[in-house]
Amino acid sequence: MAEKRESRATENIRGNDAAVLQILRSAKSPMTAYQILAEIRSVRIAAPMTVYRSLTRLMERGFIHRLESMNAYVACTEHDHQHGPTVFAICRDCGHVDELSDIDTFDHLAADARRVGFQVDTTVIELSGRCAACAVISGPTQKSA
Numbered sequence: 001m002a003e004k005r006e007s008r009a010t011e012n013i014r015g016n017d018a019a020v021l022q023i024l025r026s027a028k029s030p031m032t033a034y035q036i037l038a039e040i041r042s043v044r045i046a047a048p049m050t051v052y053r054s055l056t057r058l059m060e061r062g063f064i065h066r067l068e069s070m071n072a073y074v075a076c077t078e079h080d081h082q083h084g085p086t087v088f089a090i091c092r093d094c095g096h097v098d099e100l101s102d103i104d105t106f107d108h109l110a111a112d113a114r115r116v117g118f119q120v121d122t123t124v125i126e127l128s129g130r131c132a133a134c135a136v137i138s139g140p141t142q143k144s145a
Helices: 002-010 015-026 033-040 048-060 103-115 132-138
Strands: 064-067 072-075 086-091 097-100 124-129
Touching: 015 033, 015 048, 015 072, 033 048, 033 072, 048 064, 064 086
Parallel strands: 086 124
Antiparallel strands: 064 072, 086 097
């Protein structure tokens, strides 16, 4: 059922946008615009601005996310969910990214911001650490003070 929803959601994506989305969906870790360009240059796109335009359109439609700390992009794991504030858990060892969502946390942060008179434009929270697979391989993380 989820596959049918995903295919219906992406059937209107064509051309360069479809090619960029396919590259991000097949990537094992986040990719910068220039990494995407390097992957696609030989078959479709030759100019960086073309990649950036596709990335912008895909973000606006909720198919991809930009990781601020890495200046990189990842395909959205669940296109059908409510888009808005997002938390990303980013593995510092392998680059794997999990997309997390907890509306209560965002509501609490937004209320705190309003309390001090701050007007929030966007909310992106990025957690850095180790994914489950890397934690098993590397052992426990040292806690810092």
